[in-house]
Amino acid sequence: MTSANAILAYEPFIRLSAFFGVFAIMTGWELAAPRRTLTVSKPLRWFSNLGLVGINTIVARLVLPLGPVAFAGLCANNGWGVLNLQDWPLWLEIIAAIVFLDFAIWLQHVMVHAVPILWRLHRLHHADLDYDVTTGARFHPLEILLSLAIKFAVIALIGASPVAVLLFEIILNAMAMFNHANVRLPLNIDAGLRVLLVTPDFHRVHHSVLPHETNSNFGFNLSLWDRLFGTYQAQPEGGHEGMTIGLDMFRDPVEERLDKLITQPFRAPIGTGGYAINRRDWPTHSDKP
Numbered sequence: 690m691t692s693a694n695a696i697l698a699y700e701p702f703i704r705l706s707a708f709f710g711v712f713a714i715m716t717g718w719e720l721a722a723p724r725r726t727l728t729v730s731k732p733l734r735w736f737s738n739l740g741l742v743g744i745n746t747i748v749a750r751l752v753l754p755l756g757p758v759a760f761a762g763l764c765a766n767n768g769w770g771v772l773n774l775q776d777w778p779l780w781l782e783i784i785a786a787i788v789f790l791d792f793a794i795w796l797q798h799v800m801v802h803a804v805p806i807l808w809r810l811h812r813l814h815h816a817d818l819d820y821d822v823t824t825g826a827r828f829h830p831l832e833i834l835l836s837l838a839i840k841f842a843v844i845a846l847i848g849a850s851p852v853a854v855l856l857f858e859i860i861l862n863a864m865a866m867f868n869h870a871n872v873r874l875p876l877n878i879d880a881g882l883r884v885l886l887v888t889p890d891f892h893r894v895h896h897s898v899l900p901h902e903t904n905s906n907f908g909f910n911l912s913l914w915d916r917l918f919g920t921y922q923a924q925p926e927g928g929h930e931g932m933t934i935g936l937d938m939f940r941d942p943v944e945e946r947l948d949k950l951i952t953q954p955f956r957a958p959i960g961t962g963g964y965a966i967n968r969r970d971w972p973t974h975s976d977k978p
């Protein structure tokens with residue numbers, strides 16, 4: 690058995706163990722030390738958000754039976770991609786691939802905020818009226834397919850190895866649950882961690898109802914990209930407990946129903962809400978008190 694085949698054989702077990710392990714830890718942490726009081730029915734939101742996880746898993750498997758890790762193996766066998774043409778040590782290739790993949794999904798995240806038709810898909814993630822561990826998995830199936838297509842293109846371009854892609858998927862999944870969790874992290878620990886990583890307080894700013902806060906802190910894993918490209922906002926203006934989570938255009942809790950989530954991208958005129966970056970109406974400094 691080659692190393693790529695060995696990774697593929699254990700991939701479902703490794704990924705599921707990591708998912709349920711981190712989910713259990715974050716859920717317990719949310720109960721023990723919550724950051725905010727939730728505002729809408731938790732069973733309703735959890736049913737919808739976790740229902741999307743089930744739908745997305747099935748849709749992704751049906752449309753692209755070959756997952757990203759197997760695709761990385763295909764690229765390696767054919768010598769596709771920059772890293773497959775280099776003779777670097779494996780550890781260096783893994784780090785380079787993970788950092789580049791993280792940059793690519795940061796750029797993709799900026800793009801889905803900037804292009805109105807893509808914002809239609811992505812705004813589902815932002816329409817959650819609360820912010821907890823399940824928000825991190827709340828994406829429309831069409832956005833999941835778009836993300837997969839982009840991920841495949843990036844893997845082929847850089848020649849990421851199967852082990853790098855598997856590690857990236859596990860890290861991204863775990864970090865999405867960590868940084869969406871409704872947990873209270875001591876401020877000094879948050880300050881230390883966010884020098885390098887995206888923390889719950891860092892990403893919560895991105896779920897603010899205020900457009901200039903929604904359009905900041907696009908990072909998932911490394912906090913570097915927002916600092917480097919000028920989209921970093923340290924804290925929400927309303928404070929973490931006082932800020933409003935969600936979007937102005939979807940405030941009715943009935944919008945949290947699973948069927949409403951699926952149809953949400955196809956409702957409301959495209960310019961409504963003024964959120965996409967090129968349609969926004971940001972406050973000017975003179976508007977502020």
Ligand SMILES: [Zn+2]
Nearest residue numbers: 798802811895
């Ligand atoms: Zn976003």
Ligand SMILES: [Zn+2]
Nearest residue numbers: 814825869892
């Ligand atoms: Zn988010």
